[in-house]
Amino acid sequence: MMTTTIEQPSRDADRTRAAILFAAQQIFAEKGFAEAGVRDITALAGVNPSLVSRYFGGKLKLFEAALDAALDPRLMTNLPKENFGKLIVARFADEDDRVSPLPMMFRAAGDSEARAITARLLRDRVFEPLQIWFGGDIAAVKAARFMMVSLGFFAYRDQLPLAEFAGPVEPSLRAWLESEFQAIVDD
Numbered sequence: 001m002m003t004t005t006i007e008q009p010s011r012d013a014d015r016t017r018a019a020i021l022f023a024a025q026q027i028f029a030e031k032g033f034a035e036a037g038v039r040d041i042t043a044l045a046g047v048n049p050s051l052v053s054r055y056f057g058g059k060l061k062l063f064e065a066a067l068d069a070a071l072d073p074r075l076m077t078n079l080p081k082e083n084f085g086k087l088i089v090a091r092f093a094d095e096d097d098r099v100s101p102l103p104m105m106f107r108a109a110g111d112s113e114a115r116a117i118t119a120r121l122l123r124d125r126v127f128e129p130l131q132i133w134f135g136g137d138i139a140a141v142k143a144a145r146f147m148m149v150s151l152g153f154f155a156y157r158d159q160l161p162l163a164e165f166a167g168p169v170e171p172s173l174r175a176w177l178e179s180e181f182q183a184i185v186d187d
Helices: 002-035 038-045 050-056 059-070 084-093 101-108 112-134 139-159 171-186
Strands: none
Touching: 002 038, 002 050, 002 059, 002 101, 038 050, 038 059, 050 059, 059 101, 059 112, 084 139, 084 171, 101 112, 101 139, 112 139, 139 171
């Protein structure tokens, strides 16, 4: 009986923290760091604004936690190298329920502290895991190539939308992307 009482507040705290993180990802992606307000985030999460300070210590730490949670290197490094190109394009091009970290990163550029957090997390959570996954003498070059191609795709699909990137990716463009990503692995 006592175990249930002790576990319940912890589960509620975990759910509240997760709701704040998800709402923060959505608001930071939509408005950017500078324009996002803690009240916007907590209203979307359905919680009291004081809980941001309690769980995260403030807006900047919340931004860091939200971006960190959105940058999951396993989405790339858990794929087999043999057909990486096809699988990564499917993962990138096909819609899912995740909030893309790219809008959060782009819209953080106007704030020096948020930009510094973005650069550090991008290196720690994406570049370095990719470099390790690629392995070999030119692993850093491969990780950089991967980031350039994927950033271009997401920039023109999500941030500076071109008609060719709206909806399903056109088959010949999809084949080209698959080939480019596979070439990064195979070179």
